[in-house]
Amino acid sequence: MTPALLEIITPMPTSFFNCLHCEQIFDQAGIGQNMRQAELERHTEDLQEAAARLESWLEEAIRQHRARLHIRIVDPASPEGLAFSMRYWAQKYPTFLINRRIKVVGWRHDALFQALDETVTGHPARNTANEAS
């Protein structure tokens, strides 16, 4: 059975990854992890809280569905993120996309997990979760 694909368009507390040349240098010199950790701690509190909340939701989703679920996070502040935001008209973050057909906007735990359940178990999901909360 093909696993369901859950994609989340949301800003994440990234540390670097916008200069891939530099990333390689940091890693080769063995100081990449320390630098990334220091940068992560300098992000805004609300972004860190959002990341922590998302992490707990994803852990819950993985616990429930294990290998039947593939997860991917797309940062909107990237060329790929912009293309995604335009294609799926994501104007608020996070926006959750299930199999690129069902869209759940915002922190709507029950709507997201219900749609995930229905998709993973094979029952057709009602496309009622489209509006932002």
Add this chain to the structure above:
Amino acid sequence: MNVLIVLLLAALGIAVGYGFYARSIDKNIIQPDPNKATPATMYMDGVDFTPASRNVLYGYQFKSIAALGPIVGPIVAVRWGWLPAILWIIFGTFFIGWVQDYSSIIMGVREEGKTFGALSYKLISPRARTILLIFIYLYLLLIMGAFGKIVGFDLMSNPAVPLGVLIVLGLGLLAGQMTYRWKIDILLTTVITVVLGIVGIWLGSLGPVKDFFLALGGGAESPIVFGSVTWAQVLWSLVVLIICYFGAVLPIWRFAQPITYVAFWLVFLGIIGGTIGLIVWHPAIDVAAFPAFTSWDGKMGELGALGPLWPLLFVTIACGAISGWHSLVSSSGTARQLEKEVDALPVGGGAMFLEMFLATIALLTAVVGVGGAQYVELVGAGKNAGVFAVGLSNFLTHIGIPTGFGLPYASVFLVLMALPIMYLDIRFMRVASAEFLGDSIPAMRNMHVGSIVALLLSLLLIWTGFWSYIWILFGSSNQLMAALALLLVSLWLMSKGKNYQWSFIPFIFMFVTTMGALARTSYVVIKQAITQAATLPSDKIIGNYIAGALGIVLFLAALYLAYDAVRAIQARLAEGRAEAAAD
């Protein structure tokens, strides 16, 4: 000859090189197994080891290997004539460039994603890892020197450029605020910042603005402050380094990330527009004005000799033909994300051949976009990057964009390509100094102290010496890494009992060539500093001694490496003989 023929030759190089030679080695020697687990699938941790589709990985690989190198190198190298330069770009990629990138990925995958340093330690000697780190540090310093001169001395000194750059930087800060603080969606953020960025570049090209910045830089004949350095060069190199300071100490989300994001779109639009303009225009190369071959020592018109074609051409064009930098990206970055072994060739080989195409376009900006007479004039005035800006703006005129806007746009484009690398470079140097010197000198743990020390070292290199020598040393440090990568791959192939000639012969060529370039450059700069002490400006004398010292350190490090490599090869061959005797 029409430029379309040059583009066609490059395309033919790709078709034969990738489609026949690379595929043949992939199929007959490496024999990738699509069902074999890769480190990305075995050790998936969601951070370093993450399987990615070959399409995504192709983009990652290309973005990692392509920066200013494939643009500036070919522009400098056409002083030997455009034919040697294009031949090295095509044949260098064909026989060496893709070999290194692809085999580094394969070696990384089959050695469980080990870093290049760890592989050097294992396959050559413990000392090889230290030598690699020395290369990396010197490489970073040389990046700051080479790019700092291009941006501070060359591009920002053009009065039509600074306002556009400063506005784009401001818009980057705005993009960060809109994204992370005001939670505005990315589409609106992108449209507002990119459109305003274009308007800002246009504003910078207006007469009164140019007059203001010209006056700020001391007028049309900017006064000399010391040695041969003018007030405009001092001013704009300091401004560039202040930008780097903020890039090094401010949180990534506040400065580096959003500025790079806005800059990406402006650079992307420039590349697309320029390529379309070139194809629409498709002029013939005027071989009378821009000879296919000028002279063996790179003397073109009134420009002085650059040096012997061998070895200097082969380090002047590094990225675009073969660059050691790519092996770092391939071995520890891409190799940890490869989903299947069979993806190594399209990702590693494919991205290298695309970079070859980018280098070809850059070469054409000098040859047809600028032309021989103006090229000599610009390079003679020390405006190497200006050649690309003028050439690109000429391409843009063929899609209706006037030079009055196209020229500052192309100059801002180059500044935006270089700045993110520079401020992250400084960020690395400050963290590295805190890590390695923090215990003995506690002040180095302070981010401001570490950044300022790195900036002062960079400033020393920017304000002194000749740019062309710094560029050759930058290329040499890069190519030494390439030689190291090819050596590692050859040793690894030997240890697996596979044919290694296809990587060992390129290693010999790269090693001998780079050592020749380093020895010659070190000799010339030190000799010049000694024999011309009475006539050279003081800054150039200091710069020549610094460049000479850097060259000698690199040369000695490479000698140590060669000594260890010979011993490793001897040991490997002895092992083979012992195994054969036992059988």
